[in-house]
Amino acid sequence: MDHLSSLDASFLHLETPETPMHVGMAMLVDLPPGRKGDYYEEFKAMIAERLHLTSILTRKLAQMPFELAEPVWIEDHDIDLDYHVRSLTLRRPGSMAQLESLVGRLHSSLLDRSRPLWEMYVIEGLAGGQVALYFKAHHSGVDGKAGTEMAKVLYDVTPEKRKVPPPRRRRETHGYQLGVAELLQAAVSNNTRQYRKLAELLPAAAKAMAAAGRVVSSQRTAPGERPLALGAAPRTMFNDAITNQRSYATLSVPFPELKALGKRVGGTVNTIVMTMCSIALSRFLKEREGVPNEPLIAAVPVSLRSEGDDSMNNQVSMVRVDLATDIADLAERFKAIHASSEAAKAVVRELKPMLGVDLPVTGSPWLMTSMATLYGRSTLARELPPMANVTISNVPGPTQQLYVCGAAMVGYFPVSIPYHGSSLNITVQSYAGKSLEFGITSCRRVLSQDEAHELIGYLRDAVDEIAKLPSVDGSAAPSAPAAAPAKGALAARKSGSRRKTAA
Template identity: 30%
Template sequence: MDRMSATDAGFFFAEGENTPMHVGSVSVFEGPAPTYGDLVRLLLGKLPQVPRYRQRVRTVPLHLGRPLWVDDEHFQILYHVRHTAVPRPGSAEQLRNLAGRVLGQRLDMAKPLWEVWLVEGLADDRWAIISKVHHCMVDGVASTDLLQLIFDVDPDAPHPEPTGWTPEAGPSSVATLVGGVRELVEQPVRQLTGSLRHAAQDPADLLRRGRALGSLVPGLARRISTPTPRSLNGPIGPHRRWVWVDATLDEVKRVRRAHGGTVNDIVLAAVTTGFRDLVAARGELADDVVVRTMVPVSVRRPGEHGVLDNQISAVFVDLPVAEPDPLIRLASLRRQMDEHKRLMGVVDARSIIAMGEFVAPTLMAVGTRAAARTSQPFMQVTTTNVPGPRRPLYVLGRQMQALHAYVPINMGSRVSIGIYSYLGALTFGVNADFDAFPDVDVLADGIREGLATLADPTVSPVRRAT
């Protein structure tokens, strides 16, 4: 039986009426648009490469075990591939409005958890693809791999013809329940046995990890006591505002040459400027206030691709919105990220993720759903940076011009930012609760201004950072 990992099950159980947990994107292409039939045939020909696209989720009775992936005996690709158009003139704003409505709607949890929309009518003879995939199915790195279902690196690439498919019969209800109970007993034992064996073989390494984890506690306590803007946390409604910010990798390179830092450091500094403007406009800017972001990090091994479950951990970073100097803000973010890298080098992130296997699935289902619906003041935003390909991508011979990422929101955090790079472009996709963010453009404009300021050669180096 193909059972979800603990991390994937957490994303599945976090799904709720006002908290759809799919990731998505909008890809814009040069014209002319393919026909709907051509796109359907393209996907049908490539689906055998990723069986998960024809599987649905089957839960275990009473949640006595993590959910299973089983073939959908009623799979119909015409349900998952859809066709629409924007009205004239087909502006970027009209595409954003359409995409915001499509991406804000929940997937049907009884069917395979993905959708693809063909969008025609864009200005300048362009067209688009809106894609949605549930977070329990992929993370940012794996979803880049899944795009190979649609994208080619060669405009003249041949495409396989669609073939027949027969679904495999799923396990009986009794077998599902028995397997769940067995997992409930055996998995923690296996995990504990492996941990004890490792401790016996290398007790010094265990001690180093314990000290590293212990060093996290004072910092965590300090962060919890640091004030954050109250308006950024709260109940989440069913509707979304989604905008994107366009930038270039050349700007990031100019910042790196002048002031140092990684791409992650620099994009977080730009996001900090956006939140500083937003918090100031809301009258919540104070001397010691911060905006705390969760930054997912991949724990995949180098060269590990084609794995369709989530291989991610996360770090928490305080965006220093109270600091007026943009270069001091950048220096602060560099220090925080460097410290996280140091600790992640000592603490095995894979082992931390594996600790989720100890959580009883019934408690995971209840706890994750409760957390997803409960406002918490600890974190205000999720910021995800996914590096995309550095060479052109094509769909049915048409080159992709841009891609904009969509990251879900939940747990009382009313905004998320998905950052994606492609060729020389860099885009920030800002997804926010509709009612809580009527001023989402203030955040977006501030991100754009923040990166431009850092890339300005007249900005002086940091002199008073500590």
């Protein structure tokens, strides 16, 4: 058995019917010309052959008695693939808008905790003959980087499916469920180990805190200059309690051009992404409730994973980045966003030794679940000062072209988690060095499907605006990188347009 860390388990404890805590991917694949056979059956057979290659697909939860400690992962040797791998077909015309709406609905439902916490869908009926794949797994067992590692296991890098050695036979050491005594003994042993590790890390933690303090102090601004964003965020329409219903929309932007644009205007790809979101959110709010006088703040997950670590768990923390929406001049806004992002990353680098520490709390499952329910079903999410307005995550994706059962993957869009008080999540993931794939996931009551498409249009327009910024070397600005062209069902959208969807 494997104990969940306090961070992994928190995604279970914070889950409510309104806030499913799973992450996912919506993928598009091109079938080879003239291909025959049932792609769904072939895909399911491939999964069956490779189940043993990643623990995410074969482990399930065993809860502690009375929820006094974190649960454990145990192996499940009776996996029902017909339940976990499902087939769906879109109605005609099979547009990308229909697929996005369907993914939003599939992402709304909770995973069954009595089974391994994942589901896959093979979705046919797309215009142009493409096939879509939607995969979701609980965040308690996988973060963005671990998901990328899993992709290397499940997918191929050539059209030919690689041969996978069969699993070794394992002998059962326990029954279908663990006994109460065994679970309690494991909980005591795990807590003892955690406290011992915590004590050993105290000297390093003190040094890290001092170093982080020096970084923050060195970045304090002079009188009259823009301060670091350390206070509460302004309240917007996105800072509200949510339902379990989801809206979802996607955008693909050429990665090499975006990388070149960042270098030309004096920032990173991450700065470009943050500025795109700043421009799009400003325009979206301006047409509704107005843009707050104070700058919008983004909550940005940062990975704590060491190089070469492919363990299937969560190693992540969160920083806040100033989106500088109160600055009208785009060049100055870009600089402010870049400075805020770099300052946040500098603090994380210093605090990294202590950010990943596993802190044991007796009774935390019961306590956290109760607090999450209270927060969502009261008016607290609407009344408490928000710490951030939107979640923006930039995850490095697969660096190679991927294939699934001989079909080339041409779209690799992330699907993520909105939560009470932060109902909008914009996640960005690179794919094969070719494109940067945006996935907007939100509560449908806060951001409708049409409004999600509208925000996508504003993100597309934002690239053109950033491309007009002066170069750091004083050279003339080249033309803006266009969003990726339509690929079969991936129909191009007009910037800022509203449209009806049907699924």
